[in-house]
Amino acid sequence: MRFFHDTLAQRVRFASGEAAEQLAEEVKELGASRVMVIAAVPERALAHEVAAGLPVAVWHYEVAMHVPVEVAERARAVAVRAQVDLLVPVGGGSTTGLAKAVALTTGLPIVAVPTTYAGSEATSVWGLTEAARKTTGSDPRVLPRTVVYDASLMLSLPVEMSVASGLNALAHCVDSMWAPRADPINAALAGEGIRALKVGLPLVKADPLALQGREEALHGAYLSAVAFASAGSGLHHKICHVLGGMFDLPHAQTHAVVLPHVLAFNGRAALDAERRIARAFGADSAGAGLAALREALDAPRALKDYGMPGRGIAPAVEAVLAVVPASNPATVTEENLTALLRAAWEGDHE
Structure with a gap:
């Protein structure tokens, strides 16, 4: 056994019903006095509730999917003008992503308060979109210093969005099994993440x-993000980043649709990973375990349902081929990638 593993330095405060108290305590410990709270308009009231006890210098509500460069630049300007010393995003992956974009150029620390299962808060990965092209990278400056997890903040997250967001987290787990820096520690974290999500998501749907x-x-989503942060971006995430940036598709639903197709594609060539995923699901095979969960959750099925045009398959294939990880277990060709994306677009049976 021989591997190299990086563990990211981050504090986690996990306490249901205590977001405001935990956030205030963390901000006090950091000594921040001019906080920039970032939240999308629909979560404005929640952000004010959670951040009520903070020394807020500015509230910022312009958030957009995939973090367009112009949106990031405006947020950066706001932070500089307000002489901010701490960023507090309250929301999902787009909100956290915007805070990361600000941190990338300003070096400001982040204390994140997630309201979905996106997982961005536990990674040093940033993403920006310009001219329908999404660029991603990794930088320690964008890793939130602390994450305040409060499961009660998810109680109002609609079931449909909870399912899509949870399957996005599951995709982090699966991709971590064969991403460029996959190792036994990532696999262990991802396996437990799959188990927790398999238990938690049906409970969320039921009640x-x-x-x-x-x-x-939420526990599973955090583990999935930690595994992904270390393992790196595999084929699944390369595909979804291309599709999201090119067609402005909803992030979580895109991941939920594409995941079973990538699992089937790579699973045949990565038997150890396939067995690990199957064990985590408690199923005979990884594909069967995922299919059973998706059936129970009534998961998103087709990219065409979320606005991707059929004519977009060919340019998407070209863009994905340029970024396929060299370590991907299955050989990716124009032909088999086209078949994969066409099946995901049509919603073919996995």
Whole structure:
């Protein structure tokens, strides 16, 4: 056994019903006095509730999917003008992503308060979109110093969005099994993440207002993000980043649709990973385990349902081929990638 593993330095405060208190305590410990709170308009009231006890210098509500460069530049200007010393994003992956874009150029620390299962808060990965092309990178400056997890903040997250967001987290786990820096530690984290999500997401669907399912899913989402942060971006994420940037598709739903197709594609060539995923699902095979979960959750099925045009398959294939990881277990060709994307677009049976 021989591998090299990086563990990111980050504090986690996980306490249901205590977001405001935990956030205030963390900000006090950091000594921040001019906080920039970032939240999308629909979560404006929640952000004010969570950040009520903070020394807020500016509230910022312009958030957009995939973090367009012009949106990031405006947020950066706001932070500089307000002489901000701490960023507090309250929201999902787009909100956290915007805070990361600000941190990337200003070096400002982040304390993140997630309201979905996106996982961006536990990684040093940033993403920006310009001219329908999404660029991603990794930089220690964008890793939130602390994450404040409060499962009660997810109670109002609609079931449909909870399912898509949770399957996005599951995709982090699966991709971590064969991403460029995959190692046994990532695999262990990802396996436990799959188990927690498999338990939590059906509970969320059955009773969205119960904390148990929300806590299990949130725990799984965190583990998935930690595994992904170390393992790097595999084929699944390369595909989804291209599709999201090119067609402005909803992030979580895109991941939920593409995942079973990539799992089937790579699983045949990565038997050890396939067995690990199957064990985590408690199923005979990885594909069967995922299919059973997706059936129970009534998961998103087709990219065409979310606005991707059929004519977009060919340019997407060209863009993905340029970024396929060299370590991907299955050989990727124009032909088999086209078949994969066409199946995901049509919603063919996995």
